[in-house]
Amino acid sequence: xxxxxxxxxxxxxxxxxxxxxxxxxxxxxxxxxxxxxxxxxxxxxxxxxxxxxxxxxxxxxxxxxxxxxxxxxxxxxxxxxxxxxxxxxxxxxxxxxxxxxxxxxxxxxxxxxxxxxxxxxxxxxxxxxxxxxxxxxxxxxxxxxxxxxxxxxxxxxxxxxxxxxxxxxxxxxxxxxxxxxxxxxxxxxxxxxxxxxxxxxxxxxxxxxxxxxxxxxxxxxxxxxxxxxxxxxxxxxxxxxxxxxxxxxxxxxxxxxxxxxxxxxxxxxxxxxxxxxxxxxxxxxxxxxxxxxxxxxxxxxxxxxxxxxxxxxxxxxxxxxxxxxxxxxxxxxxxxxxxxx
Amino acid sequence: xxxxxxxxxxxxxxxxxxxxxxxxxxxxxxxxxxxxxxxxxxxxxxxxxxxxxxxxxxxxxxxxxxxxxxxxxxxxxxxxxxxxxxxxxxxxxxxxxxxxxxxxxxxxxxxxxxxxxxxxxxxxxxxxxxxxxxxxxxxxxxxxxxxxxxxxxxxxxxxxxxxxxxxxxxxxxxxxxxxxxxxxxxxxxxxxxxxxxxxxxxxxxxxxxxxxxxxxxxxxxxxxxxxxxxxxxxxxxxxxxxxxxxxxxxxxxxxxxxxxxxxxxxxxxxxxxxxxxxxxxxxxxxxxxx
Numbered sequence: 001x002x003x004x005x006x007x008x009x010x011x012x013x014x015x016x017x018x019x020x021x022x023x024x025x026x027x028x029x030x031x032x033x034x035x036x037x038x039x040x041x042x043x044x045x046x047x048x049x050x051x052x053x054x055x056x057x058x059x060x061x062x063x064x065x066x067x068x069x070x071x072x073x074x075x076x077x078x079x080x081x082x083x084x085x086x087x088x089x090x091x092x093x094x095x096x097x098x099x100x101x102x103x104x105x106x107x108x109x110x111x112x113x114x115x116x117x118x119x120x121x122x123x124x125x126x127x128x129x130x131x132x133x134x135x136x137x138x139x140x141x142x143x144x145x146x147x148x149x150x151x152x153x154x155x156x157x158x159x160x161x162x163x164x165x166x167x168x169x170x171x172x173x174x175x176x177x178x179x180x181x182x183x184x185x186x187x188x189x190x191x192x193x194x195x196x197x198x199x200x201x202x203x204x205x206x207x208x209x210x211x212x213x214x215x216x217x218x219x220x221x222x223x224x225x226x227x228x229x230x231x232x233x234x235x236x237x238x239x240x241x242x243x244x245x246x247x248x249x250x251x252x253x254x255x256x257x258x259x260x261x262x263x264x265x266x267x268x269x270x271x272x273x274x275x276x277x278x279x280x281x282x283x284x285x286x287x288x289x290x291x292x293x294x295x296x297x298x299x300x301x302x303x304x305x306x307x308x309x310x311x312x313x314x315x316x317x318x319x320x321x322x323x324x325x326x327x328x329x330x331x332x333x334x335x336x337x338x339x340x341x
Numbered sequence: 342x343x344x345x346x347x348x349x350x351x352x353x354x355x356x357x358x359x360x361x362x363x364x365x366x367x368x369x370x371x372x373x374x375x376x377x378x379x380x381x382x383x384x385x386x387x388x389x390x391x392x393x394x395x396x397x398x399x400x401x402x403x404x405x406x407x408x409x410x411x412x413x414x415x416x417x418x419x420x421x422x423x424x425x426x427x428x429x430x431x432x433x434x435x436x437x438x439x440x441x442x443x444x445x446x447x448x449x450x451x452x453x454x455x456x457x458x459x460x461x462x463x464x465x466x467x468x469x470x471x472x473x474x475x476x477x478x479x480x481x482x483x484x485x486x487x488x489x490x491x492x493x494x495x496x497x498x499x500x501x502x503x504x505x506x507x508x509x510x511x512x513x514x515x516x517x518x519x520x521x522x523x524x525x526x527x528x529x530x531x532x533x534x535x536x537x538x539x540x541x542x543x544x545x546x547x548x549x550x551x552x553x554x555x556x557x558x559x560x561x562x563x564x565x566x567x568x569x570x571x572x573x574x575x576x577x578x579x580x581x582x583x584x585x586x587x588x589x590x591x592x593x594x595x596x597x598x599x600x601x602x603x604x605x606x607x608x609x610x611x612x613x614x615x616x617x618x619x620x621x622x623x624x625x626x627x628x629x630x631x
Binding site: 073081085 | 525526528529530533534535543544547548550
């Protein structure tokens with residue numbers, strides 16, 4: 001149980017509209033990621049679902065019940081905050097036990113659940129420490145522990161990994177994914193990092209300025225972006241979006257091709273360009289190529305090592321069946337068009 | 342080597358200041374200790390024979406001493422209770438966002454700038470006077486008999502006046518503590534199912550514990566030496582009902598001209614203050630760690 005339906009949800013602070021009318025269905029057990037650039041309203045949307053903000057209009061239905069005006073505690077949701085929001089004067093045990101204590105559960109049951117949560121999250125050794133004595137990753141786990149003991153209908157994560165260093169982030173990402181596999185509880189996860197979104201989500205909701213740009217599985221979004229915004233946002237490095245002459249060859253206003261879908265050659269190809277920056281990672285080579293076909297450098301990815309350096313001349317050829325076409329409103333067009341020339 | 346030289350140079354540089362401060366403290370203390378062993382009265386200041394501990398036994402066996410000790414405790418604890426309790430409530434109120442909150446904050450802090458004697462006189466003559474005081478007028482307007490504060494409840498009157506003066510200080514310190522509480526924690530507690538009262542008890546109050554400790558420590562130091570408010574209102578009376586240790590010590594010198602007994606009383610007060618300080622630091626000082 002953990003269906004969340006948003007119906008015509010609207011949020012405005014005074015005259016400033018953060019979220020114009022928005023509909024969204026989140027099914028039981030799904031891992032849904034809200035992703036978008038800063039200020040796109042993704043956190044606000046999460047807080048609306050949590051009940052920390054009141055909706056200006058519309059309905060929030062959780063498990064078939066109208067939860068629009070319910071206080072946060074009554075919605076059966078648990079939230080992990082970006083800052084972890086642990087209680088600094090309480091030990092790890094008391095932090096995790098707090099929601100159960102507030103629910104008036106008896107001591108034996110609380111201990112049992114806290115011990116279980118601590119064991120699942122590898123917190124046994126820190127159970128009597130205070131948050132101030134823990135590392136970032138451990139604090140993060142305590143925050144998750146505090147959320148799971150309640151056995152909520154759904155978990156809400158508000159950019160939970162953004163305060164961790166890169167290595168730890170990858171580890172915690174896996175842990176959260178594993179947690180989802182094990183608990184099979186609905187999870188809603190907010191992030192601005194499209195890598196997190198792609199790796200964790202069953203369903204990604206791409207937001208821009210409070211509007212849903214596209215909803216779909218990570219691969220759907222990767223393969224069939226609905227518009228130029230999604231095309232540019234999903235995928236790393238970013239898709240190259242070209243207008244003008246090149247797009248016209250595909251009978252489109254804008255043509256897009258991902259860095260990994262460009263064939264690279266030092267001999268011949270469709271576009272000639274000069275390497276501006278080359279990034280050699282060993283496993284991949286990323287090139288930023290200046291070319292007369294586009295004002296901004298084109299990004300190209302070659303698998304493995306590709307021995308060119310700044311200043312070298314290279315030729316780029318987009319793979320024709322991997323080209324995305326967009327019309328003058330920025331919306332995706334069907335088919336790959338027919339390349340002329 | 343460098344550090345060794347720097348250290349001795351630093352010591353030499355600091356010495357004058359340290360020595361001046363030391364003299365500043367030691368001389369009055371030593372003189373008080375010395376006077377406390379003499380039979381030194383203002384009626385005959387030229388003959389000051391040594392009397393040993395007689396002044397101490399005189400001061401400590403004075404029946405007023407125990408009364409003054411009790412009054413001091415009531416005064417300190419009473420004012421602390423009112424200022425900390427009231428300070429928390431007012432701080433919670435001022436932490437809310439309402440129209441004109443800045444002006445209200447300024448007004449709340451204002452009493453702190455009023456001199457103790459002035460504050461006490463205003464309270465005595467304009468608030469608590471049974472004939473023309475504001476409180477008396479209010480009581481009369483609803484058909485109750487006015488209270489003769491300074492005569493009937495002298496110690497309570499002093500507690501009210503002093504609490505009024507210190508409430509802004511407590512409020513200010515507690516308000517800043519309250520404002521540093523992150524919104525996230527309150528929201529997390531809300532998500533965890535805590536009601537407003539639980540949030541206050543489990544989140545807000547522990548967060549303020551350090552500030553409360555600071556308020557208690559600082560106020561206790563000042564409250565032990567309350568003098569002006571008593572002098573201009575009850576003068577320790579009626580009888581010794583509103584006499585505290587400080588006032589009793591001063592009385593020995595000003596009313597009875599007995600410098601020896603006053604000095605002995607001063608030393609006793611210093612010892613008592615230290616006992617209280619050690620007690621407080623042991624009891625709540627750990628809140629200041631970490």
